[in-house]
Amino acid sequence: ATAPRDLSQVRFPEGFVWGSATASYQVEGAAHEGGRGPSIWDTFSHTPGRTVGGDTGDVADDHYHRYPEDISLMADLGISHYRFSLAWPRIQPEGRGQLNTEGVDFYSRLVDGLLERGIQPWVTLYHWDLPQPLEDAGGWPARDTAERFAEYAVAIHERLGDRIKDWTTLNEPWCSAFLGYANGHHAPGRTEGPAAVRAAHHLLLGHGLAVRALRERGAEQLGLTVNLYPVDSVTDSDADRDAARRIDGLMNRIFLDPVLRGSYPEDVVADLAPVLDFGHVRDGDLAVVNTPLDFLGVNYYTRHVVRAGTASGAPSTWVGSEDVEFVKRGLPVTAMGWEIDPDGLYETLTRVWREYDAPPLYVTENGAAFDDVVDADGRVRDEGRRAYLEGHFAAAHRALSEGVDLRGYFVWSLLDNFEWAYGYSKRFGLVHVDYETQVRTLKDSGRWYAEITRANGL
Ligand code: PNW
Numbered sequence: 001a002t003a004p005r006d007l008s009q010v011r012f013p014e015g016f017v018w019g020s021a022t023a024s025y026q027v028e029g030a031a032h033e034g035g036r037g038p039s040i041w042d043t044f045s046h047t048p049g050r051t052v053g054g055d056t057g058d059v060a061d062d063h064y065h066r067y068p069e070d071i072s073l074m075a076d077l078g079i080s081h082y083r084f085s086l087a088w089p090r091i092q093p094e095g096r097g098q099l100n101t102e103g104v105d106f107y108s109r110l111v112d113g114l115l116e117r118g119i120q121p122w123v124t125l126y127h128w129d130l131p132q133p134l135e136d137a138g139g140w141p142a143r144d145t146a147e148r149f150a151e152y153a154v155a156i157h158e159r160l161g162d163r164i165k166d167w168t169t170l171n172e173p174w175c176s177a178f179l180g181y182a183n184g185h186h187a188p189g190r191t192e193g194p195a196a197v198r199a200a201h202h203l204l205l206g207h208g209l210a211v212r213a214l215r216e217r218g219a220e221q222l223g224l225t226v227n228l229y230p231v232d233s234v235t236d237s238d239a240d241r242d243a244a245r246r247i248d249g250l251m252n253r254i255f256l257d258p259v260l261r262g263s264y265p266e267d268v269v270a271d272l273a274p275v276l277d278f279g280h281v282r283d284g285d286l287a288v289v290n291t292p293l294d295f296l297g298v299n300y301y302t303r304h305v306v307r308a309g310t311a312s313g314a315p316s317t318w319v320g321s322e323d324v325e326f327v328k329r330g331l332p333v334t335a336m337g338w339e340i341d342p343d344g345l346y347e348t349l350t351r352v353w354r355e356y357d358a359p360p361l362y363v364t365e366n367g368a369a370f371d372d373v374v375d376a377d378g379r380v381r382d383e384g385r386r387a388y389l390e391g392h393f394a395a396a397h398r399a400l401s402e403g404v405d406l407r408g409y410f411v412w413s414l415l416d417n418f419e420w421a422y423g424y425s426k427r428f429g430l431v432h433v434d435y436e437t438q439v440r441t442l443k444d445s446g447r448w449y450a451e452i453t454r455a456n457g458l
Contacts, residue, residue, distance in 0.1 A: 010397045011457035017408025018453040019081035023127035025057045026417040030064035034102040037093025039129035044187030055423025061415050071113045078453035081120045083410045085127030095131030104159050111163050127171040135188050140199035149206035154213045165220045169210045172227040173203040183317040191315035194276040208288035225297030225364045226255050230347045231304045239308035246321040260356040262290030275320045297364030303344035335369040342391035349399035360405045366392050367412035369426040380432045380443035
């Protein structure tokens with residue numbers, strides 16, 4: 001456990017990046033404007049029963065129109081970097097071929113607006129909004145999607161590469177593959193375990209192809225963002241420890257090993273053997289996936305604690321390991337029901353650093369949903385979020401002080417936004433959004449974060 005520390009001693013290295021993050025489908029809205037084509041999230045959210053309240057990203061935070069105001073909010077927060085994603089269907093409505101000029105122009109204006117205020121754009125090429133035509137052609141389980149992704153990466157780099165230094169290929173391929181294709185909680189909502197494992201590979205292949213192509217074109221900083229969780233077993237029994245090994249394999253190592261070592265973990269391949277062979281992995285693929293990176297983005301929210309159990313029969317994220325049960329320890333939780341566990345961030349960062357030959361790390365997402373309300377006096381007193389962030393900043397600092405090369409931290413999220421299957425029912429923002437009026441209100445946590453970014457410490 002973390003020893004109580006004098007938090008006033010927590011100072012970050014000079015040049016440490018303080019940022020905040022969003023994603024295109026979660027904030028932009030304007031789903032039918034500017035020549036944008038449909039994505040799998042439009043289709044999914046418009047399918048009855050898929051999202052809480054039937055919420056969709058049609059309007060979201062209307063960031064597509066309100067981005068100048070949002071840039072001002074970023075300036076108020078004092079962030080040096082803004083992490084956002086490009087909507088592939090705004091840029092290539094068909095997922096291939098001709099670029100949609102209006103879409104490119106939107107991002108061009110956004111980037112210029114950021115740079116004018118001294119905020120560096122930190123671009124993610126893919127945060128889950130696959131052009132629907134590509135899903136219709138097979139989606140990520142189809143190898144062709146990887147090739148299309150690399151083409152899209154080159155095409156947009158051609159237009160924006162002069163002004164953007166930092167490029168992230170994918171956000172959380174685990175979610176795209178396993179929530180999208182195994183348990184179906186995310187778009188496209190398919191429940192085909194083996195297809196999810198193929199999707200994971202093609203996401204990584206697309207990542208590697210894009211990194212190679214952008215590197216050749218002179219892109220400065222190239223990386224990948226993964227969501228990692230420490231996975232603990234409830235007891236020391238062989239069965240429970242094996243359950244933890246399997247989930248760690250399917251959650252963390254199935255991405256970290258190919259990207260940072262050039263091979264899939266042997267135990268994961270063996271666990272999956274009853275469900276699929278790895279025949280979709282062609283000679284040479286892993287060398288592409290293993291292309292050196294300039295940074296690795298880590299998204300951290302909570303820890304998984306598991307034990308050996310019995311399969312429920314419901315479609316599961318855990319392909320081939322459906323029998324593993326997830327346990328709550330009774331720690332305080334956020335509005336997502338996720339246990340608050342800052343030590344897990346420290347463990348995650350130090351683990352990646354010790355076990356892998358990793359490039360510099362960034363926390364590209366960390367934050368919390370709480371049931372915020374705007375008081376009569378116009379304040380959002382989100383002490384829970386402030387405390388959550390403070391604990392996690394301290395945990396990151398502890399990893400730093402033990403030699404982990406952590407270069408920056410992006411709070412999820414700048415704004416309350418469309419929280420995927422939870423729609424607008426979960427609020428992660430440093431800024432409150434009234435979805436009736438689109439009025440933005442800086443929360444207490446946002447005011448506090450502005451002090452952190454200014455002081456470069458707690
Ligand atoms: C991440 N899970 O999503 C995403 O990168 C964000 O877009 C999202 O808003 C944020 O975390 C908060 O949820 C996740 O079920 C969604 O394990 C679901 C899971 C993990 C991450």
